[in-house]
Amino acid sequence: MxxxxxxxxxxxxxxxxxxxxxxxxxxxxxxxxxxxxxxxNAVNITLVALSxxxxxxxxxxxxxxxxxxxxxxxxxGLAIVIAIFRNKLTVDVNNIxxxxx
Amino acid sequence: xxxxxxxxxxLYDIAGGFSLLVLLLAGIVCIVWDIFENDEPxxxxxxxxxxxxxxxxxxxxxxxxxxxxxYDSIRAYGLASYINITILLxxxxxxxxxxxxxxxxxxxxxxxxxxxxxxxxxAVMMGTANSLVTVFVGLETMxxxxxxxxxxVRRDEGGIESALKYFLLGAFSTGFFLYGIALLYGATGxxxxxxMASGFIERGELTLLFWAGIALFFVGFLFKVSAVPFHMWTxxxxxxxxxxxxxxxxTASKAAAFAALVLVLYYGLAPMPVAAWQTALAVVALVxxxxxxxxxxxxxxxxxxxxxxSIAHAGYVLVALTAGTSQGYAGAVYYLLIYSLMNIGAxxxxxxxxxxxxxxxxxxxxxxxxxxxxxxxxxxAMGVFMFSLIGxxxxxxxxxxxxxxxxxxxxGYTWLAIAGVLAxxxxxxxxLRVLYVFWMRTEEQADPAVRARAFPVSFSSAAVVVTCALVxxxxxxxxxxxxxxQIYFDASVFATMP
Numbered sequence: 050m051x052x053x054x055x056x057x058x059x060x061x062x063x064x065x066x067x068x069x070x071x072x073x074x075x076x077x078x079x080x081x082x083x084x085x086x087x088x089x090n091a092v093n094i095t096l097v098a099l100s101x102x103x104x105x106x107x108x109x110x111x112x113x114x115x116x117x118x119x120x121x122x123x124x125x126g127l128a129i130v131i132a133i134f135r136n137k138l139t140v141d142v143n144n145i146x147x148x149x150x
Numbered sequence: 151x152x153x154x155x156x157x158x159x160x161l162y163d164i165a166g167g168f169s170l171l172v173l174l175l176a177g178i179v180c181i182v183w184d185i186f187e188n189d190e191p192x193x194x195x196x197x198x199x200x201x202x203x204x205x206x207x208x209x210x211x212x213x214x215x216x217x218x219x220x221y222d223s224i225r226a227y228g229l230a231s232y233i234n235i236t237i238l239l240x241x242x243x244x245x246x247x248x249x250x251x252x253x254x255x256x257x258x259x260x261x262x263x264x265x266x267x268x269x270x271x272x273a274v275m276m277g278t279a280n281s282l283v284t285v286f287v288g289l290e291t292m293x294x295x296x297x298x299x300x301x302x303v304r305r306d307e308g309g310i311e312s313a314l315k316y317f318l319l320g321a322f323s324t325g326f327f328l329y330g331i332a333l334l335y336g337a338t339g340x341x342x343x344x345x346m347a348s349g350f351i352e353r354g355e356l357t358l359l360f361w362a363g364i365a366l367f368f369v370g371f372l373f374k375v376s377a378v379p380f381h382m383w384t385x386x387x388x389x390x391x392x393x394x395x396x397x398x399x400x401t402a403s404k405a406a407a408f409a410a411l412v413l414v415l416y417y418g419l420a421p422m423p424v425a426a427w428q429t430a431l432a433v434v435a436l437v438x439x440x441x442x443x444x445x446x447x448x449x450x451x452x453x454x455x456x457x458x459x460s461i462a463h464a465g466y467v468l469v470a471l472t473a474g475t476s477q478g479y480a481g482a483v484y485y486l487l488i489y490s491l492m493n494i495g496a497x498x499x500x501x502x503x504x505x506x507x508x509x510x511x512x513x514x515x516x517x518x519x520x521x522x523x524x525x526x527x528x529x530x531a532m533g534v535f536m537f538s539l540i541g542x543x544x545x546x547x548x549x550x551x552x553x554x555x556x557x558x559x560x561x562g563y564t565w566l567a568i569a570g571v572l573a574x575x576x577x578x579x580x581x582l583r584v585l586y587v588f589w590m591r592t593e594e595q596a597d598p599a600v601r602a603r604a605f606p607v608s609f610s611s612a613a614v615v616v617t618c619a620l621v622x623x624x625x626x627x628x629x630x631x632x633x634x635x636q637i638y639f640d641a642s643v644f645a646t647m648p
Contacts, residue, residue, distance in 0.1 A: 068325065072318075078314075078318075081318060085318075085325060095329070095333070096335070103336075103339055105339060105340070107283060107340070107341040107342075110283060111282075111286065111331070111332075111335075111341065114286065118324075121290070122317075122324075125297050125298060126317055126321065129297070129313050130314075132301060132313075133311070136310055142318075145314060147307060148311065148312075148315075148511075
């Protein structure tokens with residue numbers, strides 16, 4: 050049975066929205082990082098589905114770049130979180146408020 | 151894709167992407183060398199030489215006809231060379247200014263220069279992209295290097311907070327940007343910018359997929375160039391990051407993002423009805439100019455003030471993009487060159503006048519009272535940068551502002567241009583206040599810590615600052631530089647689709 054394109058796009062949109070909500074409403078840095086990864090992977094679903102649907106390969110090429118970028122971002126992000134934790138002993142974004150206005 | 155001619159075209163590709171390849175090679179040399187010789191003093195020299203070689207190569211190719219290399223992935227020659235020169239000049243100035251600064255704060259690691267070079271390679275890739283894949287890869291290469299550089303002083307809570315905010319909002323906006331790319335890809339069936347337009351002309355209609363894609367895409371871009379609804383990260387990041395690297399963020403990375411936006415609008419979207427996003431861009435430009443300038447008025451910290459000022463300047467560039475004509479795009483590219491020179495100079499002066507050992511995030515503008523008499527060279531150079539940022543006639547900033555506002559008037563956005571001029575007049579208050587503090591106050595009013603400090607100015611830093619100031623004095627009178635941008639944009643592509 051063939052699954053229609055719109056289902057993939059719908060799934061991807063829902064996952065993306067969950068990722069956005071996670072970034073906006075959670076205050077733990079690790080969870081925010083995970084939500085960002087979810088956003089990127091949701092887009093990957095869109096890219097692969099559209100690429101497959103159109104029989105055009107550059108969307109899938111971009112997916113490989115997105116995966117490596119996500120890995121690099123996770124590495125940098127966790128390094129920054131560790132540096133924050135050593136400084137302030139917290140990973141709650143509400144306590145990282147040195148700069149205002 | 152036909153790859154039979156791959157070996158024949160490789161020399162052509164290497165020539166077209168020469169500055170990019172030199173930068174990548176220099177970055178790898180720096181980072182490998184640093185493994186064996188920790189903090190080798192030659193590394194900044196390697197980085198600077200890569201920039202110089204790139205600039206010389208691109209200047210030679212300014213007049214060459216624009217073309218694409220690496221299987222249409224990036225553009226080369228002509229306009230691409232002009233953009234690359236802007237980016238490489240900022241990078242060169244940053245490397246030279248960083249050496250004494252980082253030595254002073256004891257963070258002169260070799261990796262810093264490798265990261266600056268990699269960020270520049272990403273900026274060059276993004277600023278000359280011919281495909282959405284290249285835009286994304288370039289953007290991320292640049293951003294990921296900059297996240298690390300922003301948090302270079304990781305023992306300082308301000309520095310690491312700046313890195314965290316830059317990283318979180320950068321990664322968040324990347325998500326939107328990427329989703330926009332994915333939907334545009336679905337709507338147009340291609341990643342290559344010139345083909346996007348032809349796909350539209352064939353199809354003759356714009357789908358919901360397209361409008362959703364273009365909206366998300368613009369949101370991602372506006373985050374990167376810190377236009378107003380998405381500007382919140384800019385002041386915090388600029389205030390906490392090491393000052394020469396802040397200058398880099400506000401010039402090279404912003405120029406690259408705007409250049410990519412120009413390429414997308416011009417090569418990808420020009421044949422489409424521009425009115426739809428013209429209105430959106432006009433509103434964003436207006437709010438960005440007004441809010442950026444108003445919030446800059448109340449800042450006491452020079453770096454934070456310059457951050458809001460860079461938000462305002464993003465608004466001026468958006469005015470030119472709103473026009474959506476070849477003059478508008480040419481004006482935007484010209485403005486980016488001038489803006490880069492002014493801002494890298496202003497941040498360079500602030501880096502040299504830093505005394506709080508906290509990347510300048512705690513020192514107020516008032517603390518530097520009368521510093522112009524002690525450091526006349528820096529004081530005069532700062533005068534040139536501030537007057538140029540206002541847009542005062544003999545300086546480069548004036549000609550840049552003419553180049554961005556005039557196309558808007560021609561395109562019927564007179565109200566936007568008037569708002570821009572009024573906003574510039576408002577900006578005079580906070581720019582001139584810096585000069586007032588530097589020159590009109592006595593040294594006795596300065597902070598005791600400032601009076602006790604010598605502020606050594608190395609020859610190389612002084613040379614960069616003075617060169618930027620001198621170039622700004624004359625650049626407006628070189629019509630060649632300004633007219634050059636005009637010939638890169640062909641008005642015939644604006645055959646508006648019904």
